[in-house]
Amino acid sequence: CKAFCESGDFDEGEFVDDAMTQDELDDGFCLPCQAKPHSDMVLQIRTTSILAKTGPETFQAEVTKVGALSDTVFELELEVEDRERLNFLPGQYVNITVPGSEETRSYSFATGPQEDKIAFLIKNTPNGLMTNWLKNVAKVGDKLKFEGPMGSFFLREPLQPILLLAGGTGLAPVMSIMESLANDELLDVPVRLIYGANTNVDLVRLEEIAAYKDRIADFDFFTVLSQEDDHERKGFVTNHMDPSEHLADGEADAYLCGPPPMVEAVRTYFDGHDTPPLNFYYEKFNANQQPGAKTGEEVAEKAEKTAAKVGV
Ligand SMILES: Cc1cc2nc3c(=O)[nH]c(=O)nc-3n(C[C@H](O)[C@H](O)[C@H](O)COP(=O)(O)OP(=O)(O)OC[C@H]3O[C@@H](n4cnc5c(N)ncnc54)[C@H](O)[C@@H]3O)c2cc1C
Structure with missing residues (x-):
């Protein structure tokens, strides 16, 4: 439970070196399970989704919509059994078992936590x-x-200007985040989205994104295409980031989701920037992250071998 104490006085209580060292105490850390406050305190606590009471469970669901949104993106919409049991935070993902196999693939919710049905954008x-x-x-x-x-x-908690960066179907968790922001009546920070993709075909949900201009008081967005010569903004999302508009001169909370090379490129860009975001959160859409996961071709090959063995 080690936390950094930003302000306030406390008696550190008793602790062992394994939990916190004297040096860490001198540097401003404390153990909230032991410390006794002498005043109001402000603590930086590292939380995880488990602490937020959204631990993983298994759910059954029925497909209510499925199809191609474009040549490069599918949409999958599901009605979940016991929907009320499924509590998630905007930005999180699930592991879907691909029907007809025992393999799972990870997909981020593209819908807000309050919506009845859940949906995914799949490349x-x-x-x-x-x-x-x-x-x-x-x-x-x-x-x-x-x-x-x-x-x-x-x-x-949206306390600083928010910069959302989406690459390809990395738009999915960003849509979930925007839906939550649109439902947040207390929201009073600007929200900016830069949506990057390879070509025009990869861009989906543009009307829905534009509609957030009516639902989020201070929201704007644009698209960047890396392989489309006649697009207004060509290149990568980092080529079109404005330090004051998007990074709030170092005060912004940045959320980035996309393929691993894009995430690395943006990380490197922020590392060398004079006014990087105050907080930077990201998700990489790694392929087959689960240990032992098989790709489509491997599963097809195994099915063929099994079929050959049983003489089909
Ligand atoms: C946390 C997280 C969240 C994610 N969220 C999303 C999301 O919201 N949307 C999204 O689109 N993706 C997301 N992904 C990626 C997603 O999980 C899958 O990796 C992706 O959809 C590909 O799955 P697939 O089953 O279609 O392809 P796979 O079967 O995994 O195949 C992947 C690639 O490997 C190639 N391949 C197949 N067989 C072989 C072989 N024998 N040798 C070499 N190459 C082979 C295939 O041609 C293909 O190009 C996420 C990933 C993570 C880790």
Whole structure:
């Protein structure tokens, strides 16, 4: 429970070196389970989604919508059994078991925590296991199961100007975050979104994003395309970031989600920046993060071998 004490006086109580060292105490840390406050205190506490009471559970769900939003992005909408049991924070993800296999793939909620149905934005990955299911098999009424919610990438209390950076289907958790911000009656900080993708085909949900201009008092966004010559803003999201508009001159909370190379590029950019964000949270859409996960081709190969063995 070690926490950093920003202000206030306290008696540190008793503690062992394993829990906190004398040096850490001298540096301003305390153990809230032992310390006795002498005044009001402000503590920096490292929380996780587990502490936020959103630990993972298994859920059954039925497909209520499935299809391609564009040549490169699928949408999957689900009605969850015992929806009231599913509490998640905007930005978190679940592991969906791909129907017809025992493999799981991770997907971030693209809907806000308050919405009845949940939805996902899924990239069309040629020969991918989930992709093949979405493209060739999935239909309304299909059943599937998922485990979640998971992840420490989620919207924190919006106290500073917010910069949202989405790369490709990294838009999904950002949509969930924007939906929560739109429902936050106390929100009084500016929200900016830079949505990057390769080509025009990758851009989805633009009307829904634009509609947030009517629902979030101070919201604006633009798109950046890396491979489209005639787009208004060509290049990467970092080429079009304005220190005052987007980084609030070092006061912003930045949330970034996208493919690993994009996340690394933005991290490097912030590292060398004069006014990087005050807080920076990110999620990488790594492929097959779960240990032992098999890709679409491996599962197909195994199915063929099994079929050959039983003489199909
Ligand atoms: C926390 C987290 C959240 C995520 N959220 C999202 C999200 O919201 N939206 C989203 O689109 N993605 C998200 N992802 C990525 C997602 O989990 C999948 O990795 C992605 O959708 C690909 O899954 P797939 O089953 O279609 O492809 P896979 O079956 O995993 O295949 C991946 C690639 O490997 C190739 N391949 C297949 N077989 C072989 C082989 N034998 N040898 C070499 N290559 C092979 C395939 O052609 C394909 O290009 C997230 C990832 C993480 C970790």
